[in-house]
Amino acid sequence: MLEILGLLADGFTVVFELQNLLLIIGGCALGLFIGAMPGLGSVNGVAILLPLTFLVPPTGAIIFLAAIYYGAMYGGAISSIMLGIPGASTAVATTFDGRPLAKKGLADLALTGAAFASFIGGTIAVILFTFFAPPLAHVALVFGAPEEFALMMLAFATFVGLGNDDIFKTLFSICIGLVLSAVGFDIISGEPRLVLWDIVGFMHGVNFLVLAIGIYGIGEMLWTVEEHCLGGGKSMLSDATVTVKRTLNNIKLLAKTWKATITGSLLGYFVGILPAAGATPGSLMAYGIAKQMSKEPEKFGDGALEGVCAPEAANNAASTGSMLPMLTLGIPGSPTTAILLGGMVIWGLEPGPRLFVDHGDFVWGLIASLYAANVFALLINIAFIPVFIKILKTPFTILAPVIFVLCLIGGYAPTQDMHDVWLMLAFGIVGYLMRKLDYPLAPAVLAIVLGPLAEPALRQSLIISDGSFSIFFDRTYSGPIIVVAIVLLFLPLFKIGYNKYRSLKA
Amino acid sequence: MTVRTAELLMAIMMGIFSIYLMYKSAELPIGWVEDEGPGGGAWPFWLSGIMLISCFGIIYNWYRKKGRIASSKKIYIQSHVLTEVGAVAASLIITVALFSFIGIYGALPLFLLFYLRVLGKHPWFFSITFAIVTPIIIFYFFEITLKIILPKGITEPLFIPLYKMFL
Numbered sequence: 001m002l003e004i005l006g007l008l009a010d011g012f013t014v015v016f017e018l019q020n021l022l023l024i025i026g027g028c029a030l031g032l033f034i035g036a037m038p039g040l041g042s043v044n045g046v047a048i049l050l051p052l053t054f055l056v057p058p059t060g061a062i063i064f065l066a067a068i069y070y071g072a073m074y075g076g077a078i079s080s081i082m083l084g085i086p087g088a089s090t091a092v093a094t095t096f097d098g099r100p101l102a103k104k105g106l107a108d109l110a111l112t113g114a115a116f117a118s119f120i121g122g123t124i125a126v127i128l129f130t131f132f133a134p135p136l137a138h139v140a141l142v143f144g145a146p147e148e149f150a151l152m153m154l155a156f157a158t159f160v161g162l163g164n165d166d167i168f169k170t171l172f173s174i175c176i177g178l179v180l181s182a183v184g185f186d187i188i189s190g191e192p193r194l195v196l197w198d199i200v201g202f203m204h205g206v207n208f209l210v211l212a213i214g215i216y217g218i219g220e221m222l223w224t225v226e227e228h229c230l231g232g233g234k235s236m237l238s239d240a241t242v243t244v245k246r247t248l249n250n251i252k253l254l255a256k257t258w259k260a261t262i263t264g265s266l267l268g269y270f271v272g273i274l275p276a277a278g279a280t281p282g283s284l285m286a287y288g289i290a291k292q293m294s295k296e297p298e299k300f301g302d303g304a305l306e307g308v309c310a311p312e313a314a315n316n317a318a319s320t321g322s323m324l325p326m327l328t329l330g331i332p333g334s335p336t337t338a339i340l341l342g343g344m345v346i347w348g349l350e351p352g353p354r355l356f357v358d359h360g361d362f363v364w365g366l367i368a369s370l371y372a373a374n375v376f377a378l379l380i381n382i383a384f385i386p387v388f389i390k391i392l393k394t395p396f397t398i399l400a401p402v403i404f405v406l407c408l409i410g411g412y413a414p415t416q417d418m419h420d421v422w423l424m425l426a427f428g429i430v431g432y433l434m435r436k437l438d439y440p441l442a443p444a445v446l447a448i449v450l451g452p453l454a455e456p457a458l459r460q461s462l463i464i465s466d467g468s469f470s471i472f473f474d475r476t477y478s479g480p481i482i483v484v485a486i487v488l489l490f491l492p493l494f495k496i497g498y499n500k501y502r503s504l505k506a
Numbered sequence: 507m508t509v510r511t512a513e514l515l516m517a518i519m520m521g522i523f524s525i526y527l528m529y530k531s532a533e534l535p536i537g538w539v540e541d542e543g544p545g546g547g548a549w550p551f552w553l554s555g556i557m558l559i560s561c562f563g564i565i566y567n568w569y570r571k572k573g574r575i576a577s578s579k580k581i582y583i584q585s586h587v588l589t590e591v592g593a594v595a596a597s598l599i600i601t602v603a604l605f606s607f608i609g610i611y612g613a614l615p616l617f618l619l620f621y622l623r624v625l626g627k628h629p630w631f632f633s634i635t636f637a638i639v640t641p642i643i644i645f646y647f648f649e650i651t652l653k654i655i656l657p658k659g660i661t662e663p664l665f666i667p668l669y670k671m672f673l
Contacts, residue, residue: 054654169564172557172560178550182553189546194531225590226591398622398636401618408605413648418605433516438575459543462543463543
């Protein structure tokens with residue numbers, strides 16, 4: 001306990017370096033902006049901006065990106081409330097009651113509520129994180145190749161079992177991500193592998209950023225272009241009156257929502273840890289539970305403050321929660337953390353439990369930065385509410401070309417090869433067409449990041465066991481993990497069977 | 507084309523792609539190699555196999571009309587969406603194609619001008635200013651600060667004095 005506090009204090013010394021402090025503030029502000037713009041969420045921001053972070057050392061880079069992640073969770077609420085359009089998918093539940101509040105002229109109450117709930121959610125989660133992470137990493141230190149592979153299977157199985165998407169499409173998405181990660185060279189024999197259509201550019205593999213920017217940059221923007229030409233409203237912007245007196249009064253009203261906020265925080269944190277779940281289902285579940293717990297559930301949907309606080313607390317808590325498996329086990333808990341993990345590999349940090357031992361300053365700097373990011377995001381959010389509302393009036397036709405330009409350069413920068421820009425464009429367009437058919441694409445991004453780690457883990461395990469898959473079931477830790485993964489994989493089948501049984505009984 | 511038809515076409519195309527990936531993976535050994543463990547092609551081969559099976563699954567669900575997409579009679583890409591999204595996608599493809607010829611600093615202003623003026627219908631003055639200022643910021647940030655040299659095509663000689671000044 002004392003040791004953890006000591007390490008955390010060391011982390012704070014990293015955070016309070018001027019450069020890092022500026023990166024946190026800049027990241028929070030940028031994240032707020034990205035979150036507030038409809039169509040852009042944390043994952044888009046982190047994917048598009050990751051190539052820009054080559055400028056600073058890894059600790060600064062991840063602190064910056066984590067602050068964007070965090071800020072976006074706060075920012076999503078702004079357009080949910082002011083426009084009635086979720087700024088990011090994580091803020092969908094915030095529209096249910098945030099929008100009615102804004103229509104009643106209480107937009108400032110909803111915005112303040114969202115900001116404070118986000119702060120409380122984020123803070124509770126980061127405290128839990130501080131005390132959960134080191135023991136988990138410690139346990140994970142004994143993990144070998146079979147355990148690592150079992151954990152990755154668990155991450156993929158959660159997408160199939162809990163993802164709520166079409167099972168075949170989810171499986172397809174996972175496998176294509178893994179196969180794309182295998183393009184280039186076979187790591188063991190050193191021979192060229194999967195050089196598609198014998199194009200030389202594929203020899204250096206498919207960089208995860210090319211897929212991530214393709215899908216979350218180009219594809220997402222094409223999607224937003226479509227939504228906007230189908231009548232994305234600019235005139236629906238509500239007005240918010242912000243005065244010091246009203247804000248103080250709002251804070252008093254907020255005190256009554258503590259139960260919903262704290263429940264949302266805890267729920268969000270634990271849902272966030274699961275790879276397939278993340279912040280969106282976490283916030284929707286928190287909304288549902290807040291409604292069930294409320295003494296006046298009939299007010300939900302008509303402007304209940306708890307209906308804003310619970311999901312906002314949950315999405316911030318979930319974003320912190322999703323970093324727990326990323327830092328301790330090397331398994332990302334959300335698409336955004338998958339991209340962060342890919343970034344860590346680029347920066348030369350090997351993800352996994354050894355990170356706590358080998359790069360303690362990096363890990364604790366990041367954890368401490370989450371505390372600081374929470375405070376800054378809250379302050380920036382409260383202080384600049386009117387500015388963010390003005391920014392929301394920026395026409396999409398100015399923002400879109402800027403983002404496209406950033407994507408094109410972002411696709412070129414890491415490898416400086418035009419082949420990658422073409423590939424990114426192709427991923428973007430095909431991804432957009434697939435998304436229109438409900439193919440989930442987040443699993444593919446997670447898979448392309450985990451692929452280069454999963455394949456050697458599997459091959460090493462099989463070499464140890466001389467080709468027998470029983471190695472995954474025999475070992476103390478990998479056994480239970482792989483069993484849970486298999487159960488999750490077959491969960492959709494159980495569900496179908498159970499539903500049939502019920503309908504037969506009825 | 508309806509969403510239902512698009513669903514089938516996509517599954518068939520992805521199925522064919524999976525077979526191609528299996529074929530390419532099989533260039534390396536896909537089975538057990540004595541003293542080496544699984545062959546280099548095994549991992550992508552069997553995963554591509556799962557992709558192929560998933561495509562069959564999607565086609566089976568399409569045949570049973572199971573799910574929102576497989577039974578949808580809606581138009582896959584409506585004509586006005588095709589115009590808007592098509593224009594954006596085409597302008598991106600042309601821009602990237604131009605990177606190798608007139609360089610990023612020739613192609614980006616054209617792209618920005620097209621997007622702002624033609625698609626966004628912003629005033630000429632604003633569009634031109636924006637199309638000129640953005641590449642300058644990009645040059646400053648990427649080439650000078652990050653030292654990432656962006657493609658310049660035939661405009662390369664024009665940048666030599668700038669390189670001398672800043673790099």
